[in-house]
Ligand code: TXA
């Protein structure tokens with residue numbers, strides 16, 4: 001499927017073994033990978049991203065390398081990293097791995113504190129992208145990989161995006177697996193309390209998907225007593241209110257209020273890129289304020305929207321806009337991942353921005 005994939009994977013594996021960084025595709029976004037057992041390599045990730053060292057990383061693991069993978073195979077695969085692997089964990093794994101779901105467990109004592117930000121838990125996921133799987137299988141170890149962007153910026157969904165994020169690192173090895181299909185980061189579920197499955201980061205696998213396929217009722221952090229989930233550590237760096245942000249200010253407008261949002265710009269020199277649901281009629285020329293604006297059609301389906309969200313924010317960032325104006329996503333759990341990213345990306349960008357943080 002991928003030309004020279006074999007040779008490239010060999011080189012990538014060698015780079016990881018030598019303590020270097022390798023950017024690679026996953027089905028969600030590109031990751032910036034390092035050997036999870038090498039503290040020096042892990043430090044390089046934090047330096048390259050400009051990420052505070054107390055923000056934990058996800059360990060990526062391979063799917064067992066044979067057909068008919070069962071619970072015992074997964075348990076063996078996890079044994080090096082996680083303790084107290086519950087029945088619920090195995091149900092989630094059987095239903096969703098490999099795929100865009102990250103699970104947080106109590107960590108095994110062998111797991112380096114450098115990668116957990118000093119916490120006693122570890123986040124693990126088995127990505128579905130074939131190139132990621134090829135890399136992980138051949139490497140035979142865990143690969144820590146945050147999204148391959150500078151801290152706080154938009155996550156990359158193509159190899160070219162990764163290269164532009166790390167322009168200064170001309171020797172960074174980037175495996176090119178094309179555009180990421182899911183387009184936003186994995187759903188994160190915390191199983192470490194042993195009692196509840198708690199949603200830490202919404203993604204395209206929703207609590208309803210989980211309930212339907214496993215019978216497990218996922219809790220939101222707000223539903224539980226503060227003492228069980230709250231501590232002062234930044235469990236999920238994406239939970240900082242401002243995150244995933246393009247350089248151009250992004251604001252959200254309420255459905256049907258696009259003209260009001262445009263009217264907030266008395267400056268006729270402003271150039272505004274306006275995202276508009278493709279199912280809705282164009283804004284048209286009449287009755288709008290004198291700012292220069294262009295309509296960007298957006299898919300009204302949450303899966304299609306997620307898959308192009310970061311792509312379009314990056315593309316718009318390359319153009320000469322003073323502002324990006326996007327519609328608030330509709331209500332409904334299938335939009336929670338997208339809504340979360342848009343709210344964080346727009347945080348602090350002025351009157352129409354939505355300042356609610358969801359976790
Ligand atoms: O889709 C994804 O998850 C992508 C691809 C590359 O796999 N990775 C990703 O990594 O989004 P990153 O580092 O950008 O975000 C991982 C999130 C962080 O917000 C981090 O705080 C959280 O996972 N995390 C990692 N370990 C954790 C832990 N032990 N407990 C709670 N949250 C954790």
Ligand code: MG
Nearest residue numbers: 146147155238
């Ligand atoms: Mg990230």
